[in-house]
Amino acid sequence: MKYTNEQILAVCNKMCQNTLMETLGIEFTDVGANYIVARMPVTPRVHQPDGVLHGGASVALAESVGSAGAFVFLNSTEVVVRGIEIAANHIKSVRDGFVYARASIIHKGMTTQLWQIKITNEDGALVSLVKLTTLTLPKKN
Incomplete structure (x- = not known):
């Protein structure tokens, strides 16, 4: 069955309920043939002690977006997706606003x-560059 981009985003956002993604305020905002985008608010909730975005929150955002992308592009409810390797380079600090993955x-x-995730600030400047490898497994009943 072919889904519209709006339906795909609605499913991805619904999957965030009662998860780490909801806790971090992650919201899926765009999807295309070979990409998916989400944003996350940068507030004290995701800061490290000196008041900038925590690298772990950036990595959680990246893995969430890449894993959702794998699930969407495989187009099957019979599988689960797991991140099996992630590497991140943090380039720029962010204190507030939103970051986009x-x-x-x-x-x-x-x-x-294999996914490349670019996390940018509201001005489009690169904040983090992440590589994620995901594994697809059959869903156990």
Whole structure:
């Protein structure tokens, strides 16, 4: 079945309920043929002690977006997606506003997928660059 971009975003945002993604305020905002985008508010809730965005929150955002992308692009409710490797380089500090994570697929395999996630600030400046490998597993009943 073919879903509209709005339906895909609604499903992704619904999956965030009662999860870490909801706790962090992650919201999916855009999806296309080879990418998916989400944003996260930068507030004291995701700061490290000196008042800037915690790298762990950035990594959680990146893995959430890449994993959602793998689930969406595999187009199956019979699988689950797990992150199996993640590497992040943090380049710029952010104190407030929103950060945006755009996950672009590099390798779209049936078992493994490779994602590049660029996290930017509201001005479009690169904040973090992340590489994520995901694994697709059959859903256990």
